[in-house]
Amino acid sequence: MSDDLTEFLRKRLDEDAELAGRCDGDGCGQWTAHGHTVDFCQVDLSGLHPTIAEHVALHDPARVLREVAAKRRILTRHVLSPAVGDPELPWDNRDDCNWDGEAWPCADLLDLALPYSDHPDFQEQWLPHQIRTR
Ligand SMILES: [Zn+2]
Structure with a gap:
């Protein structure tokens, strides 16, 4: 049997890591929410529902990179x-x-x-x- 699933997962994790890396332009990687605003380190985005702002901030590049690293370890096992x-x-x-x-x-x-x-x-x-x- 081929190992297409592992290759598929490696590609998706590479894409996730690459995109997260591109979103971390100033190296802070930690996004924060303040009410209706998300602070992306380089720029703020306002006008969001506070719950959506929290959700977006929660998935900052640093977290995505930690998740990718953990999933790669699982894939290795x-x-x-x-x-x-x-x-x-x-x-x-x-x-x-x-x-x-x-x-x-x-x-x-x-x-x-x-x-x-x-x-x-x-x-x-x-x-x-x-x-x-x-
Ligand atoms: Zn297994």
């Missing part, structure tokens, strides 16, 4: 262990995750991919089983 050449054969004759032993792709990777389900390269088969069967 959950790697494909193909059945071909698997020393566990013949007891476990299936492609599985080297970290948790679940059938590939494991639930953790499917959960990592779910936020990107609206991306044109996302494949329906990557929806977690409980969502697919609704």
Whole structure:
């Protein structure tokens, strides 16, 4: 089985990190909300509903970069262990995750991919089983 999901996730995380990096022009990376205004370090944007301003500020570049780093560590742990050449054969004759032993792709990777389900390269088969069967 190919490892398209891991490659898909690596590309999305690279894109997220690249965009966050471009939003951190002055290096502060910490956005803050003050009522109807978001302080983006370089410029303020006002006229937002306070809840939306808080939401935007919460997803500042520094946080996005921390999330990307954490997800990359998860991706490093959950790697494909193909059945071909698997020393566990013949007891476990299936492609599985080297970290948790679940059938590939494991639930953790499917959960990592779910936020990107609206991306044109996302494949329906990557929806977690409980969502697919609704
Ligand atoms: Zn796994």
